Amino acid sequence: MPTNILLILADDMNYNTIGCFGCPVDDISPNLDRLAGEGMRFDNAHVSIAVCQPSRQCMLTGLYPHHNGALGFDPIREDVTTLPEVLRDHGYLNGIIGKTKHCAPEHKFAWDYFKDTHNAQNCYGRSPYIYGRDAAEFFNMAKEQGKPFFLMANSHDPHRPFAGSEDELTRFYGFNTYASRYYKPEEAWVPGFLPDLPEIRRELAQYYTSCHRCDETIGAVLKALEDSGMAEHTLVMFMSDNGMAFPFAKANCYLNSTKTPLIVRWPGRVKPGVWNKEDYVAGVDYMSTILDALGIQDGPASDGRSYLPLLEGKAQEDRDLVFTQFNTTAMKGSYPMRCVQSSRFGYIFNAWADGETFYKNESMSGLTYKAMKEAAESDSGMEERVRFFNYRCREEFYDFAKDPDAHHNLIHEPEYQEQIARYKKLLSDYMKETEDPVLPAYETFQSTC
Numbered sequence: 001m002p003t004n005i006l007l008i009l010a011d012d013m014n015y016n017t018i019g020c021f022g023c024p025v026d027d028i029s030p031n032l033d034r035l036a037g038e039g040m041r042f043d044n045a046h047v048s049i050a051v052c053q054p055s056r057q058c059m060l061t062g063l064y065p066h067h068n069g070a071l072g073f074d075p076i077r078e079d080v081t082t083l084p085e086v087l088r089d090h091g092y093l094n095g096i097i098g099k100t101k102h103c104a105p106e107h108k109f110a111w112d113y114f115k116d117t118h119n120a121q122n123c124y125g126r127s128p129y130i131y132g133r134d135a136a137e138f139f140n141m142a143k144e145q146g147k148p149f150f151l152m153a154n155s156h157d158p159h160r161p162f163a164g165s166e167d168e169l170t171r172f173y174g175f176n177t178y179a180s181r182y183y184k185p186e187e188a189w190v191p192g193f194l195p196d197l198p199e200i201r202r203e204l205a206q207y208y209t210s211c212h213r214c215d216e217t218i219g220a221v222l223k224a225l226e227d228s229g230m231a232e233h234t235l236v237m238f239m240s241d242n243g244m245a246f247p248f249a250k251a252n253c254y255l256n257s258t259k260t261p262l263i264v265r266w267p268g269r270v271k272p273g274v275w276n277k278e279d280y281v282a283g284v285d286y287m288s289t290i291l292d293a294l295g296i297q298d299g300p301a302s303d304g305r306s307y308l309p310l311l312e313g314k315a316q317e318d319r320d321l322v323f324t325q326f327n328t329t330a331m332k333g334s335y336p337m338r339c340v341q342s343s344r345f346g347y348i349f350n351a352w353a354d355g356e357t358f359y360k361n362e363s364m365s366g367l368t369y370k371a372m373k374e375a376a377e378s379d380s381g382m383e384e385r386v387r388f389f390n391y392r393c394r395e396e397f398y399d400f401a402k403d404p405d406a407h408h409n410l411i412h413e414p415e416y417q418e419q420i421a422r423y424k425k426l427l428s429d430y431m432k433e434t435e436d437p438v439l440p441a442y443e444t445f446q447s448t449c
Contacts, residue, residue: 002148031219039265050242062287062302072328099154125156132220158210253339347423
């Protein structure tokens with residue numbers, strides 16, 4: 001029997017928000033924890049670009065943004081082949097639930113089932129019940145047509161506005177969405193890259209409420225799959241499209257920007273309960289992996305490569321690094337960034353950082369950034385942190401063994417210069433190989449150092 005594919009994506013969920021990835025918040029993700037116990041989780045999975053639409057389009061084209069034509073919130077080029085197009089040619093039924101506008105242009109993604117959930121009738125993509133209902137409808141459609149399927153189920157949680165927030169009332173026309181559990185500020189866990197301030201805890205509680213509801217959405221989709229009788233023949237992958245929408249996470253190239261909580265369940269093929277803590281996989285690897293898993297050999301050229309051997313418990317060479325990037329924000333601000341990182345070190349080149357250009361993104365709209373700015377008025381350390389977020393510098397280098405949350409830029413530290421030189425060359429070689437349009441700016445800067 002052909003293998004079905006179910007891709008479930010959270011929207012703006014940090015990798016360490018899930019219980020099985022170390023989140024200490026009570027009962028935050030029972031459904032995802034169960035899924036991880038039934039499959040394999042990856043400690044070093046990264047999306048290729050940490051913002052919603054480009055991240056998803058990288059996955060479904062196997063190409064970096066400068067190769068698929070979508071540097072930011074743009075449609076891919078007409079000559080780019082997508083995963084759903086290939087699957088339709090091989091007899092698959094393609095479906096999408098939620099975040100439909102983030103696969104553009106629509107006709108290039110060959111959807112047979114298309115459900116936009118970002119509207120009042122569907123609770124703005126924040127209803128587990130609606131996702132379960134729509135998933136069941138799609139699975140029944142596949143059974144009636146006798147076709148294998150590819151379903152992309154995109155939760156709008158935990159994207160801003162968070163559950164129960166004042167921002168939600170403004171953006172949803174006076175409407176607060178419902179959540180089965182509302183976390184209190186004292187229950188919130190503050191990640192190490194953020195300061196522990198009262199207003200930040202309040203916003204994190206709203207974020208965790210949205211994350212818990214996202215987990216319920218995932219549970220509803222998985223139950224619909226189980227009820228359909230097709231779970232045993234379905235490869236399920238869960239990821240987040242990028243990190244949480246807070247300063248120093250989403251829309252950057254930090255660890256908390258691109259690291260994603262990848263979970264893969266494939267009955268009979270992936271050994272349950274495995275935690276891969278060594279190998280690096282990337283968003284551009286997704287399409288190649290799926291085609292490889294299905295035995296489809298006539299797919300288009302890709303910037304990524306299949307990690308099917310890892311799913312099968314085999315070793316795979318050259319899985320010790322990942323290259324990530326950022327280009328433009330949802331507000332069309334251009335902030336080119338390039339990064340190479342391993343389990344020990346990370347190097348970032350900020351092509352836009354000139355000491356005058358101000359970095360502006362959606363994380364500034366919430367309580368957290370405002371609380372940091374207010375604290376900066378009387379705290380010199382916070383003032384420096386906020387200023388760095390706003391303006392950055394051309395190069396950053398971090399030792400994750402000592403500083404996983406990227407507080408201390410080591411780019412000028414004498415004892416790290418050998419490692420810095422190595423990572424600069426790795427990034428240069430990668431940019432040359434992929435014909436990255438940021439390469440001239442990188443080479444020009446390096447020649448003046």
